[in-house]
Amino acid sequence: MIQNMNRNLVKEYLDNIYLVVFSIMIGYYFLGTTTFEIIWPQYFYVNLRTFLLVIIVAKIAAENNVDYVDILLGAMAGIVFLVALKHNDYEVLSNIVLLIVGCRGISFRKVAKTYLIICGVLLFITMVFALTGRIENFVLNQNGRRTRIAFGIIYPTDFSAHVFYLILAYCYLRKEKIKYLEIGIITVLGIFVYVFCDARLNTICICVTAVIMGYNKIRHDRALKKGRDYSMNSVFSILLCLSTTIASMAMIGLTLLYSQNHKLMLILDKVLNNRLRLGKKGIDVYGFSIFGQQIHLIGNGNKWTTPVNYFFLDSSYLFVSLLYGILVLGVILLLFLIMSFRARKEKDWTLLWLIALMSLQCIVEHHIMDISYNVLLWGTLACLKKDVQVNQRTHPTLGIVKSKLNLWKQGWQK
Amino acid sequence: MKKFGICELVKKYPILIGFLLVVVLVGGLIVQKYWTQRQNTQSIIFPDNLARQGTIEQFQNPEDLIEYTITALKNQDLDLVLRACAIDEKLLGNPFYATLDKEQKFGYDMVLPPSADYEEYRPLSSMMLTKYYTEQYIKIQGQLKNQKDIKLKKVGILYSNTQLSSETLSEIIEFCSDWGAGASIQMAALLGTAQGDYMISFTVTNYYGYWKIFDFRAEMAEMKTGQFLKKISLEEYDTAVDSTDILSFTREMKDAMSDSEVVEKETQELIEDIEHPEKEVLPANYFIVGSSYGKTQEDAIEKFILALQRKNPVEALSYCNVDNATKQPNMVTSERINAQADYAKQISYLYYGLLGEAYFSGERTLKRSGETAMDILDRLNPQFIPYMNINMLLKVTDDKAREEEQYVAFYTFNGNCYISGYTLVKLDKNWQILSLSASESNLAVGEVKKISWETYHKWIDKD
Numbered sequence: 001m002i003q004n005m006n007r008n009l010v011k012e013y014l015d016n017i018y019l020v021v022f023s024i025m026i027g028y029y030f031l032g033t034t035t036f037e038i039i040w041p042q043y044f045y046v047n048l049r050t051f052l053l054v055i056i057v058a059k060i061a062a063e064n065n066v067d068y069v070d071i072l073l074g075a076m077a078g079i080v081f082l083v084a085l086k087h088n089d090y091e092v093l094s095n096i097v098l099l100i101v102g103c104r105g106i107s108f109r110k111v112a113k114t115y116l117i118i119c120g121v122l123l124f125i126t127m128v129f130a131l132t133g134r135i136e137n138f139v140l141n142q143n144g145r146r147t148r149i150a151f152g153i154i155y156p157t158d159f160s161a162h163v164f165y166l167i168l169a170y171c172y173l174r175k176e177k178i179k180y181l182e183i184g185i186i187t188v189l190g191i192f193v194y195v196f197c198d199a200r201l202n203t204i205c206i207c208v209t210a211v212i213m214g215y216n217k218i219r220h221d222r223a224l225k226k227g228r229d230y231s232m233n234s235v236f237s238i239l240l241c242l243s244t245t246i247a248s249m250a251m252i253g254l255t256l257l258y259s260q261n262h263k264l265m266l267i268l269d270k271v272l273n274n275r276l277r278l279g280k281k282g283i284d285v286y287g288f289s290i291f292g293q294q295i296h297l298i299g300n301g302n303k304w305t306t307p308v309n310y311f312f313l314d315s316s317y318l319f320v321s322l323l324y325g326i327l328v329l330g331v332i333l334l335l336f337l338i339m340s341f342r343a344r345k346e347k348d349w350t351l352l353w354l355i356a357l358m359s360l361q362c363i364v365e366h367h368i369m370d371i372s373y374n375v376l377l378w379g380t381l382a383c384l385k386k387d388v389q390v391n392q393r394t395h396p397t398l399g400i401v402k403s404k405l406n407l408w409k410q411g412w413q414k
Numbered sequence: 415m416k417k418f419g420i421c422e423l424v425k426k427y428p429i430l431i432g433f434l435l436v437v438v439l440v441g442g443l444i445v446q447k448y449w450t451q452r453q454n455t456q457s458i459i460f461p462d463n464l465a466r467q468g469t470i471e472q473f474q475n476p477e478d479l480i481e482y483t484i485t486a487l488k489n490q491d492l493d494l495v496l497r498a499c500a501i502d503e504k505l506l507g508n509p510f511y512a513t514l515d516k517e518q519k520f521g522y523d524m525v526l527p528p529s530a531d532y533e534e535y536r537p538l539s540s541m542m543l544t545k546y547y548t549e550q551y552i553k554i555q556g557q558l559k560n561q562k563d564i565k566l567k568k569v570g571i572l573y574s575n576t577q578l579s580s581e582t583l584s585e586i587i588e589f590c591s592d593w594g595a596g597a598s599i600q601m602a603a604l605l606g607t608a609q610g611d612y613m614i615s616f617t618v619t620n621y622y623g624y625w626k627i628f629d630f631r632a633e634m635a636e637m638k639t640g641q642f643l644k645k646i647s648l649e650e651y652d653t654a655v656d657s658t659d660i661l662s663f664t665r666e667m668k669d670a671m672s673d674s675e676v677v678e679k680e681t682q683e684l685i686e687d688i689e690h691p692e693k694e695v696l697p698a699n700y701f702i703v704g705s706s707y708g709k710t711q712e713d714a715i716e717k718f719i720l721a722l723q724r725k726n727p728v729e730a731l732s733y734c735n736v737d738n739a740t741k742q743p744n745m746v747t748s749e750r751i752n753a754q755a756d757y758a759k760q761i762s763y764l765y766y767g768l769l770g771e772a773y774f775s776g777e778r779t780l781k782r783s784g785e786t787a788m789d790i791l792d793r794l795n796p797q798f799i800p801y802m803n804i805n806m807l808l809k810v811t812d813d814k815a816r817e818e819e820q821y822v823a824f825y826t827f828n829g830n831c832y833i834s835g836y837t838l839v840k841l842d843k844n845w846q847i848l849s850l851s852a853s854e855s856n857l858a859v860g861e862v863k864k865i866s867w868e869t870y871h872k873w874i875d876k877d
Contacts, residue, residue, distance in 0.1 A: 234425050235421050235424055235425060238424050238425070238428040238431075238432075241428065241432060242431070242432050242435060245432060245435045245436055245439065246435070248439060249435065249438075249439050252439070252443070256446070281803075284720055284723075285720065285723045285724055285800045286724075286800075287447060287450055287451075288443050288444075288446060288447040289447065290444065290447075298801060308828050308829035309798050309801035309802075309827070309828060309829075310801075311800075311801045321443060326440055326443045326444060326447070327440065329439075329440070329443075330436055330437075330439070330440035333436045333439070334433070334436050337429075337432045337433065337436060340432075341428065341429055341432070
């Protein structure tokens with residue numbers, strides 16, 4: 001009994017240490033998307049990864065019982081990602097898999113909260129530094145478009161994507177308890193990124209998020225008034241669970257079918273801002289591969305003007321399948337599928353909606369596996385149970401301190 | 415009713431359906447990958463003689479190499495002769511920059527494409543070098559006049575003392591440094607025929623312990639241009655070629671070069687003793703391009719350009735009308751080698767033009783254009799070719815009698831607009847590229863013209 005208590009205590013400590021390292025890693029990658037010119041200490045990144053690995057091993061050792069599905073998924077992700085890394089040399093894959101496995105068993109609320117605080121604060125600091133001229137602030141005047149400001153991030157669209165994922169994290173934390181004022185603020189943020197960044201597709205995603213959060217709130221409130229819990233239509237909830245897979249199938253399928261001779265395709269490509277044409281070019285020139293390949297993408301990031309030979313795979317599904325490989329895409333889709341069904345089992349309809357929104361955003365943006373962007377990636381193996389959230393209203397470290405304080409008080413009173 | 419069934423199925427097995435969808439997507443992509451690979455026609459073919467497996471990796475003794483080559487020449491075996499030549503070694507050591515820097519001039523045909531620096535040019539250089547050696551082979555055969563009774567009497571080093579003299583040695587060191595060789599020796603062989611004795615000379619080069627034929631000529635043999643065989647008496651031969659032991663000489667040569675600290679000193683390796691070098695077969699070191707076709711004219715051009723973007727000029731070349739040149743499809747023939755090398759040259763022109771090196775004939779001095787050899791080498795880097803866009807393909811003329819059509823292709827690359835020509839020929843129901851030119855639009859073979867955006871729009875309006 002005492003041993004079990006100690007084990008739980010150790011586990012909680014390790015979870016907290018993990019979250020600290022997680023914060024540093026997220027921060028490190030976030031700063032990589034800004035115009036801050038930071039010279040990191042030598043081996044900082046490698047040491048951080050080593051530390052992360054040690055904590056994960058310790059966390060696993062401190063586990064009492066691990067879900068077999070988690071073991072299977074973690075092992076599969078580990079094998080596929082690390083084998084792919086050997087083939088395609090994208091080192092980020094090892095960090096992604098470590099962070100996914102590391103989040104296993106930790107309440108996703110805590111992970112999302114950590115992400116929101118770290119990225120939110122860093123984004124705010126970046127904006128202040130950019131607007132006060134301390135770091136480069138890309139203000140782009142592109143042909144036929146309004147002035148686009150990146151606010152210290154390497155490109156205006158990337159700034160808007162940061163805003164979108166921060167909104168997702170915030171919505172997850174607030175769930176159906178979100179107030180109309182907050183939904184209004186989300187809409188204002190959508191308009192803000194449209195006005196200052198001219199990021200049309202992210203604006204749509206942010207505004208759709210606001211609409212869905214409003215709809216979700218109304219449905220929950222109505223059910224509450226009738227004295228019961230809101231339950232989503234079964235088939236519809238399954239469709240939301242399959243959203244990532246369906247979105248990837250649709251985007252890859254459309255890209256494969258793209259032809260300059262089809263008028264409908266040309267219209268669709270125009271709507272998607274050349275994503276079909278560039279995706280098709282990527283498939284034609286480089287082709288799909290099982291474990292990915294090195295593709296030199298020429299994007300707009302960190303540049304004042306559009307590069308002459310622009311070639312960027314904006315859609316996450318094409319980005320992952322072409323650069324990281326077909327199997328990595330398969331594993332990611334599987335992870336999100338399991339996460340979705342877990343959320344459905346927990347009747348966490350907000351999370352289901354958020355996953356669907358992410359799936360939609362990933363059709364047009366390449367951030368599905370971006371460490372400092374996609375907060376939902378860290379929820380794939382994390383604990384989504386609602387009771388964890390209820391039991392852990394107080395931070396675990398605070399809980400331990402409180403219980404010790406009570407014991408000491410009791411002893412002192414005796 | 416059916417809809418209800420699907421809903422029920424989804425409700426009953428949602429995870430299984432999700433899992434199946436992921437499997438279908440992953441499986442579909444894998445199938446697409448292998449299907450695309452199968453669609454890519456065989457770019458390289460192996461005619462019967464080229465398909466022969468090598469029986470020996472290399473010759474460590476230049477005397478064995480000469481014996482092997484003379485036998486192949488006697489048997490009129492072009493394939494075996496080519497296997498003895500330094501094709502791969504020369505294309506990888508190709509001193510593009512050094513030559514331009516030394517000569518202070520540049521021309522489209524002055525040197526091989528920079529294959530040592532950029533891998534995209536390697537197959538092109540390989541085909542050009544194969545043609546170079548094939549031409550030498552044909553000339554030798556012409557001078558041998560189909561004599562079957564040739565006997566190899568002697569093999570030796572030409573003026574061994576002169577080759578080891580400090581003056582010649584410094585020239586050899588510079589030559590080896592340019593071409594990435596470890597050593598170079600000028601050799602000669604005495605051939606006995608019914609009409610008398612002949613001398614044939616060779617320049618052989620050493621690479622990591624093995625020897626290859628660099629040229630079927632040696633400067634010290636003092637033969638006229640185009641002459642590969644010289645009628646010679648035994649006395650004359652013995653004067654030119656002394657009885658120095660070849661292996662001892664090669665060691666001496668290597669040592670002398672190592673002393674000068676230009677070439678790294680190699681450890682003395684045991685040289686493999688080969689009893690019958692004339693019976694051996696060296697591994698293949700060149701290739702023969704197969705035939706691919708486009709279903710339509712546009713399809714042929716698009717596939718050709720896509721292959722270039724995939725950094726696969728061999729596949730691109732397979733869409734050119736190489737097959738037409740050959741009468742023996744199952745044999746390596748000089749016609750086929752020449753045809754594919756000519757197309758390789760056209761592709762190198764196309765690369766140069768697209769990379770901003772405007773087409774010109776002859777040579778120009780670097781001083782006049784205010785450039786350095788490095789500027790040109792940097793400019794000819796084709797690494798960004800995959801990012802090029804074909805904006806439009808325009809038919810400019812149609813010769814129904816000859817079933818030939820001319821097209822102009824418009825490209826956007828490096829922020830500029832370029833055009834180049836394509837002449838296509840219909841073969842049965844398919845199309846192949848006859849030449850990278852469009853005479854109707856004044857676009858010479860392989861020529862790429864940079865045009866202004868205004869001109870581009872004029873062309874579109876005309877269309």
